């Protein structure tokens with residue numbers, strides 16, 4: 141069913157036109173077919189390497205409540221780094237001192253602990269962290285996300301539960317939970333994340349015990365979610381902070397900032413390529429999930445377990461590129 145130009149967004153300088161999302165989803169599925177199964181399943185987390193790479197799911201949730209799905213849209217997968225978006229949303233909403241206007245502003249605020257620049261390095265790289273004295277480049281590379289989880293843990297006393305409860309409320313699935321086998325697998329092979337966190341602790345940039353913060357980070361990454369659930373949860377950002385129950389989690393200014401960080405840092409050292417190909421704020425995870433947001437209009441979740449060299453889903457990226465091309469909803 142075409143939407144009635146609900147949004148005020150149709151690309152900068154363009155008049156928004158109604159989109160027939162069902163037709164767009166069907167066309168995206170055709171465009172993505174040759175890419176399904178492409179890429180390499182993440183194997184540095186052994187449990188993720190066991191996922192069947194031939195799967196692909198797509199879901200588009202619109203701000204007026206419609207949902208369009210195709211393929212394996214109801215198969216759960218590990219949310220991984222897409223959880224970083226929801227943890228950041230919670231911290232931006234709760235950290236009263238974090239006014240977001242400048243790095244270093246606010247006493248004790250998040251932006252004293254993490255910057256907002258793309259790193260141009262892999263998501264789990266150590267190299268800049270030593271040079272830049274334990275302050276990660278942005279909240280979406282692993283060290284930045286560990287800082288966000290640590291901050292959320294200090295604010296709430298239970299970072300994992302905070303992320304899980306937000307996702308339960310926004311997806312409408314009260315049973316959403318982590319997969320403990322995946323969490324165990326991540327913990328077992330998590331020496332690089334441990335190195336990042338201990339290095340930050342050495343620079344005085346960890347508030348909780350390293351092991352405790354990492355445990356919550358790993359658990360938030362191991363939450364299992366489907367494309368339709370992810371698209372529904374992504375509406376939180378598409379509605380600029382308005383929750384599924386109509387209350388507000390964060391304001392317009394935070395929403396603008398959150399989408400800016402997604403755009404510039406959400407796909408790591410491929411963010412420039414995603415801006416070029418897709419032109420929408422995106423967040424990816426090594427479970428093969430990708431979430432894109434069209435502010436004021438919709439959230440798009442795609443999932444294909446095969447990853448490219450930068451850790452982003454190959455079929456997911458192809459789907460988002462086709463979605464932007466076919467719907468005309470790129471920002472650019």
Ligand SMILES: NC(=O)CC[C@H](N)C(=O)O
Pocket residue numbers: 220221222263264282326333358361424425426427451
């Ligand atoms: N890019 C990702 O999805 C990485 C998340 C993963 N849990 C890790 O810490 O490496």
